[in-house]
Amino acid sequence: MYECQYVLKSVIIVRMATAGLEKKVKDNFLTCSICLEMYTDPCTLKCDHTFCRKCVTSYIQTRPDAVQSKTIPCPCCRQDTKVPHPRRPVEEWAGQIKPSIILQGLIETYRSEVAVQGTSSTCCTICQQLGETTPGALWCAECEVALCDKCVKIHRVTPNSLNHDLCDLSSRSKVKRRIKCTEHKSNRVEFHCQDCGKAACQTCCIIYHRACKTVVTIESMKPGMKAALMEKRLGMEKRLKVRSKKVDIRNEKLESSSRITESAVQNIRLICQTAINKIKQKETQLLDELNTISQTYADQLQADVKLEEIEMQMYRQHCVFIDHALVSDCEMDLYDAYQAWESGAVEMEDVRDTEAADTRRIAEIRFIPNTFRVLKTLDKLQFGKIGVTYQGTCLLSPVLVDTIDVRVESDKMSPVLRCITVLAVDDIQTCVVTDCYNNCLKSLYIRDNHPCHSKLPLDNSPFGMTQLKQKQVMVAVPESRQIVTVEVTP
Incomplete structure (x- = not known):
C-alpha cells in the first residue's frame, strides 16, 4: 500500500518536472x-x-x-x-x-x-461531467468518450450502448472512424445514394431517398473506391514521372548552358590575353627599333660635335697666331702669317648650315603607325571595329612620293581629268581616272616594275566616279543621262 503511494508520488513529481522542462523548451525554442x-x-x-x-x-x-x-x-x-x-x-x-x-x-x-x-x-468523460477526475480505462469509438472501470460496466449494460466496441486509450487512434449523420445524431452514415451522389444514414434513406433507384452501402463500395483511387494514383505517378523527366532535362540543359557559357568566357579571355600579348610584343619591338635609331642618330651627332670642336680649336689657334702677328712690331711676323694664308697652309671652309641639316635629320626620324594592319589584325581576332582617333597636331608632313604620267600616245591633246579612284585589283594598286576630253575611262598601274595603262572608250564625257566593289566602279555620264558600271581588270 505504502509502496504504491510512494511510486505514485514519484511519478507525479517526474511528470511535473518534465512538464516544466517541456514548457521552457516550448516557450524558448518552439x-x-x-x-x-x-x-x-x-x-x-x-x-x-x-x-x-x-x-x-x-x-x-x-x-x-x-x-x-x-x-x-x-x-x-x-x-x-x-x-x-x-x-x-x-x-x-x-x-x-x-x-x-x-x-x-x-x-x-x-x-x-x-x-x-x-x-x-485522459480522464473519464462521464466522471468529468459529474465533477470528478477519474482516470479513463477504455475508449468507446461509437460515443467518442473515455470511460473508467465503473462507467465501463454501466456502458456495457445500457441497452443503447450494449453493442459498442471498446478499446484501449492508447489505440483509439487506430479505431475505425465512424461518421454520424448530421441530422439524425444517433445514426451512423452507412449508405450512399448514387442518384443524388450523397452519403446517408438509414433514416435518411427512408425519408429522402425512397424514390432513388440505386442506394448501396459504403462497405460494398470499398472495392470500387480502392480501384478508382489506385487508378488515380497510377495516373499521378505517371504525371510525376513525366514532370520529373522534364525537370531532369531542364537541369541538364541548365548545366550544359552553364558549361557553354563558362567555355565562351574562357575563350574570350584567352583571345583578349593573346591580343594583349601580341600588342605588348609589338610595343617592345617598336621601342627597340626606336631606341636603335635614336642611339645611332645620337652617336652620329656626338661624332659631329667632336669634329666641330676640333675644327673650332684649330680656328682658335689660327686666330691667336694672326692676332699675335697683327700686334707684333716685326714685319717678318706679319709677312710669315700672310704667306701662310696665301700658300694654303690654312684652308678656310665654308660654314655649314648645321641647324638646317640637323633639322632635316631629325625630320627623317618618323614613326608611321600602320593603322590598317592593326585594324585588320584586330578584326581577325573578332574584336569588331576599333576606332583610331588622333588628337592634337599631326606629326607627319605631306611628302611627294611619286607621280604618274596619264598621257597616252594615242591622245592628240592633254586629257582633262574629272575624278580619280584607286582600286586594289588582284593585289595590284590600280589608279582609275576619267578623261572628259577624250570621252574615255583610263586605268594606270605598274606591273613587273613597268608602268602600264588601259583605256575604255565611252559615248560621252564621263564626269563623276565612285568605287562600287573591289573591282568595279560606277561612272556618271551626264550628257547621255547614264550611270555606267565598269569592271577593272589590269
Whole structure:
C-alpha cells in the first residue's frame, strides 16, 4: 500500500518536472516571437532568426521600405535578407525562404509526446461531467468518450450502448472512424445514394431517398473506391514521372548552358590575353627599333660635335697666331702669317648650315603607325571595329612620293581629268581616272616594275566616279543621262 503511494508520488513529481522542462523548451525554442504561438511552417532568415512563414508574410506587407528594397528585414535584429526571386508577388516572398527542418521535427516530436501523454492521462468523460477526475480505462469509438472501470460496466449494460466496441486509450487512434449523420445524431452514415451522389444514414434513406433507384452501402463500395483511387494514383505517378523527366532535362540543359557559357568566357579571355600579348610584343619591338635609331642618330651627332670642336680649336689657334702677328712690331711676323694664308697652309671652309641639316635629320626620324594592319589584325581576332582617333597636331608632313604620267600616245591633246579612284585589283594598286576630253575611262598601274595603262572608250564625257566593289566602279555620264558600271581588270 505504502509502496504504491510512494511510486505514485514519484511519478507525479517526474511528470511535473518534465512538464516544466517541456514548457521552457516550448516557450524558448518552439514559439514564434511574432504571434507568440508554436511555430507553424517555420522558416529561418539569413540572421538565423526563425518565424512562422505566415507571420513573415504579414510583417513584409506592413513594411513598404522592404517591398521597395526587395528584402525581408528581421523583426528582431533588423538585418535584411535578400529575396531570391523578387519579381514574384510579395505574398510568395516568404515561401522562397528555406524551411527550418530541425525545428519542424522538434515540433512534431513535441506534439506527438504531448498527445501520448494526453492520451495516457485522459480522464473519464462521464466522471468529468459529474465533477470528478477519474482516470479513463477504455475508449468507446461509437460515443467518442473515455470511460473508467465503473462507467465501463454501466456502458456495457445500457441497452443503447450494449453493442459498442471498446478499446484501449492508447489505440483509439487506430479505431475505425465512424461518421454520424448530421441530422439524425444517433445514426451512423452507412449508405450512399448514387442518384443524388450523397452519403446517408438509414433514416435518411427512408425519408429522402425512397424514390432513388440505386442506394448501396459504403462497405460494398470499398472495392470500387480502392480501384478508382489506385487508378488515380497510377495516373499521378505517371504525371510525376513525366514532370520529373522534364525537370531532369531542364537541369541538364541548365548545366550544359552553364558549361557553354563558362567555355565562351574562357575563350574570350584567352583571345583578349593573346591580343594583349601580341600588342605588348609589338610595343617592345617598336621601342627597340626606336631606341636603335635614336642611339645611332645620337652617336652620329656626338661624332659631329667632336669634329666641330676640333675644327673650332684649330680656328682658335689660327686666330691667336694672326692676332699675335697683327700686334707684333716685326714685319717678318706679319709677312710669315700672310704667306701662310696665301700658300694654303690654312684652308678656310665654308660654314655649314648645321641647324638646317640637323633639322632635316631629325625630320627623317618618323614613326608611321600602320593603322590598317592593326585594324585588320584586330578584326581577325573578332574584336569588331576599333576606332583610331588622333588628337592634337599631326606629326607627319605631306611628302611627294611619286607621280604618274596619264598621257597616252594615242591622245592628240592633254586629257582633262574629272575624278580619280584607286582600286586594289588582284593585289595590284590600280589608279582609275576619267578623261572628259577624250570621252574615255583610263586605268594606270605598274606591273613587273613597268608602268602600264588601259583605256575604255565611252559615248560621252564621263564626269563623276565612285568605287562600287573591289573591282568595279560606277561612272556618271551626264550628257547621255547614264550611270555606267565598269569592271577593272589590269
